[in-house]
Amino acid sequence: MEKIGHIEIRITGSIGNIDLSPDNYDIREIREVLEYGESLLSPNNDKKDRPLITYQLEKGSVRHIFKTSIQYIIGFNAVLGQVAHDQSIDFLDLPTAKAFECFQDMARKKRYVFEINTSLENSNSVSIDQNTRFSRTTSVWADAEFYFYGKITNMGxxxxxNIHISTSDQGIVIVHTSKDYLEKLENNLLYKPYGIRAVGKQHTETGEIDKSSLKFIELIDYHPKYDEDYLNALRKKASHNWEKGFDADAWLRELRGGYDA
Incomplete structure (x- = not known):
């Protein structure tokens, strides 16, 4: 049987003069923690290997418990240790960094204190309150322009x-698009190949794209096809170059660097 562990996000604070507890904890805040708690354990949750994650809400003041396979808990414990050591989230992948930013924002607005740890013995721990500064460095993310090619799978x-486009390298990409533009489209674009030109934020060191920041610029006609005549013309051109005094033996000697194989 697979061994299970958990991460705990404990929130302390008050609502007016009343201490925070599950009885006065708003469902909207539960929903936010659920969404970002999942990102901590499975940043790329669109992948097929996403783990099974179960959840329960407990007293003391409010304790969010996320249970899953111990291997994911071990991995997240290492992340906690690095965040605690660096007091920075710039090195994290985007979904995980956004989770910490969300908790930091809630801590500032509501004067909550977040304690995040795991079920592992001697677990690493990160504390977030109104005085901490867990947010990405603005200079790390820069404006950039992107081209996405694939099939349109959803619109509106x-x-x-927005427009959803299924790409081979980025998966499903969602691009914010104005309603005025979509209303004026005359042709049905669904399940047809197109390109989308968009602007958004990109990490200056890792190249990671902040997919939540993408904004539509224009649609590009894109009809990929196998052009046999074009390829045959390239082969013919290349063969002529080989025939024009090309010394294959000299080329091989150059590759070998004078070393006799």
Missing amino acids: GKDKS
Whole structure:
């Protein structure tokens, strides 16, 4: 049987003169912690290998318990140790960094104190309160322009309009798009190959794209196909170059650097 561990996010504070407890803890805050707690254990939760994660809310003041396979707990414990040592989240992948930023924002607005640790013996721990500064360094993220190619899988949205494009290298990419632009489209784009030009934020060191920041610029006609005539023309051109005095023996000697194989 697979061994299970957990991470605990304990929140202390008060609402007015009443100490925080599950009885006065708003469901919207539970939803936020649920969303970002999942990001701590599975930053790339669209992947097939996402672990099973279970949850329970307990007293004292409010304790969020996320249970999953011990191997993920061990990995997150190492992350906690590095965050505690550096007092920085710049090295984290984007979903994990955003989780810490969310907890920091809640700590400042509501004067809460977050204690994050694991079920491991001598677990690492990170404390977040109104005086800590767990947020990404602005200079690390820069404005950039991107091109995404793939098939359009979804368009629209009740509150926030966007286009979903399925790409081979980035998976599903969601690009914020104005409702006015979508209303004017005459053709049905769904499940057809297109390119999207967009702007957003990119990490200056790792190249990671902040997918939540992407904004639409233009749609690009994109019809990838196998062009046999074009490829044959390239082969013919290359063969002519080989015939024009090309010394294969000299080329091999150059590759070997004078070493006799």
